[in-house]
Amino acid sequence: MSDTQGRTPLEAALSRRDFLRTTGAAAAATAALAETPAAFAEAAPANLSVKGMGPQPIKLTLDVNDASVTTAVEPRVTLLDALRNYLDVTGCKRVCDRGTCGACTVMVDGKPIYSCTMLAVEAEGKKIKTAESLIDGGKLDAVPAAFVKYDAQQCGFCTPGFVVAMRAAFDKNPRATPAEIEEALSGNICRCGTYQQMRDAIAELCNKQKKGG
Template sequence: MSQPKQTGRDGITRRGFLTGSGLAAATVGTLSSTAPAALDPSSAATPIAFGPAPVRLAFTVNGRPVQVQVEPRVTLLDALRNYLDVTGCKRVCDRGTCGACTVQVDGRAVYACTLLAIEARGKDIRTAENLAQGDTLDAVPAAFVRCDAQQCGFCTPGFVMALRAALDKNPRATVAELEQAVAGNICRCGTYEQMRQAIAQLVRKEG
């Protein structure tokens, strides 16, 4: 990915954007009375335009505040893997289909490949690395280990994050609900049967 020439600006202010972009002031002026109120002067300090030069972003990864400077086009997945060395989330299809990049953003399971890093500003990001404290595994990967629910293991971080998010949302989730929770993940090795055994153990444990 080529880096454009640095402008030395991480983000420009709304005022700077309105002056610099050549936007016709008349557009704002033609807002009719039925439209929402025109631009709120009190929000003038809030920057709303970022890039195209790299932008400094701050969010939390597995409880640790981090900063990263990336172009607006960089996905959360690439920011985590390539800029922050958080490689638990895997880049497989990069098209929001396979689930290997699944992370939790403010508790919800999402595809990190389909979210711009800039959209994650200020958010709480959890990756598969968060499912171990030293040698102690979280219940979800522990069940995967017991049931041998992986072969090559490349899809595993996505599966365990999707299951963790479902159990965080509803600790009493049923087998059917947990199977639905991993419906957006694909295992090319086909270890689904072992995963079903792991899910059965998780339901008994947490239910």
């Protein structure tokens, strides 16, 4: 998948990612210029009213963490790669890139999904929430706060996926039982094995919810 890692030169700001990018990749990327939506690629065959987008980069506006952001990506770029490599929203992590580990979990219209397994262009018009959104009035959201309190992470790489999946589970059912929360986390994996600490965090969160806290 390294062939979708390059970034089109639309974004002016220099980020850590820009800095780390190899000059070779940058040169290749400048060769591809973004199209405007009006010029959406290839003319559709005469009997069809559906115009194709791409294969050149297509201009895309996404709703990420309540902000409207614009970029240009090829159709093959996943939501995960668009967020991380084009929009610098790096909470979601790229681990398996095959929809099995959960590190890339984000909420799309309130539901947890694997952002590595959704095309960026498919997320157009939907509300995307990543771990970065788990701030409640300047205060850390209760879910990641419980992870901190109970040390429910070791290397921490899977954590953004876990907290998003757990937040989505509590949003869906604020009175969920610990067993239901565990079921909601069954699409995420922690190779450090911090599950017992997560259980402690879940126990406290479920207790709080029961008391209406």
